[in-house]
Amino acid sequence: MFSKIKLTHGDGGIHTNELIQDVFVKYYGEGSSNSINDAFVFSVNPQKLAYTTDSFVVRPLFFKGGDIGKLSICGTINDLTTAGATPLYISASFIIEEGFDMESLCDIAKSMGEVCRQTGVKIVTGDTKVVEKGNADGLFINTSGIGIVSPHYSPFRVEPDDEIIITGTIAEHGTAILLDRYELNIETDMVSDCRPLNNLIPLLNEDLIYIKLMKDPTRGGLATILNEISNHAEFNIELDESRIPITQQVRAINEMLGIDPLYLACEGRMVLIVKKGFGDQVIQRLKQTPIYADAQIIGRFTSNTQGMVYMQTEIGGKRIIPALEHQTIPRIC
Structure with missing residues (x-):
């Protein structure tokens, strides 16, 4: 284990996982490990609920297609979606x-409100701290979210020949940043x-029974x-x-810069692990909606x-595709 924290401990790759296991899981105690899920699912009879939390430190705060505010709400909604949950609060x-x-702060708050109105999610509580100049690089946001898990979604063990779906083109967030x-x-x-990807849950509906796992490919791509x-x-x-969807623009920009787009973050895509033989059925359902x-x-x-x-x-x-070990672009989400 490293004696000091490095930037690679926050990139979502090998060193992030080592940090989680060697420090947080070790000292938080039994029950702190949540496998690879982005949200914790628990029962409050008769419902199953999902709970998640995240922090956002993106640089720059405003980027083509969004800002740290939009990113924070979309990211939280999408983490709840990975648990098969409809986000609520x-x-x-x-x-x-x-x-x-102050004007920038208003713009960020406005974009958060717009995503909430679009999705029906409500921001119901929060906190504000102001620190001395030089101690926060502008603005950091922390969010938590809770939602109701669909009765059709119950993850189960992966088997050989299970199919892997990506819901759209990759690496656009990382390239834009x-x-x-x-x-x-x-x-x-x-x-x-x-x-936000919360519409995945009602769209897939009963086809969720064929979904074994959902993950959004953010840090580490x-x-x-x-x-x-x-x-x-x-x-x-x-x-x-040949089947990995990527736009010509993203491919060309990353080839020119010598960056592999497989390792760049997506903030509006989902990886679905589907029971063997049901991939085409799920694809047909997804393609009923233009964003998929x-x-x-x-x-x-x-x-x-x-x-x-x-x-x-x-x-x-x-070609072997290893996990991210050396940071590509820091402070991406």
Whole structure:
């Protein structure tokens, strides 16, 4: 274990998982580990509820397609969605640096309210702290959320040949942050994919019984999330490179910069693990809604048990896809 915290401890990859296991799970005690889920599910008869929390430290605070406020509400809603829950209530706490621009704060609060009105979720409690100039880099937001879990969703064990779906094109949030942060002189109309995904639950409805797991590929991107799932399931994952949806803009920008888009965050996509034989049925249901028009079956689980992710490339080879070990872009969400 490192003697000091490094930036890589917050990127969602290998070092983040080591930090969670070696410090938090170790000292919080039994019951603190929540497997790979983004929300904790518990029963309050006769309902099952999901509860989650998250902190947002993105830089820059405003980016193409959103801002830290929109990101915080969408991120919390999406974490509840991974548990099969319809989000109900959110808390929002602010740590604000002295001297922060009041107009910017109003814009951020406005965007949070707009997502809430769009989704029917309510911000019902929160807290505000102001710290001395130089101690918060502008603004940090912490949220918690609670929702009701669908009776149709009950995760169960992954098996060989179960199918892997991504609900849309990848890496748009990470690429948008990269462009805005470093003011790269690249002409593009690309924006972050930041959006709430709570409509997945009523859309899939009874087809949720075929969904074994849901995860949103945020920090560490698609590659890191799939490694987490593979390790948890104890089966290898085989991906088909030709089926991974990615826009030409994202592909070209990242090729030019030497960055692998598989490791860049998505903030409006979901990975679905579907019972073998039901992937096409789920895809047909997803494509009834325009925001899921690019949903694809991108791979499957194999019978091998190393917990490895590899990809069949478009030129006919195989490429191992490891979890994120070295930070790509810090402060992305």
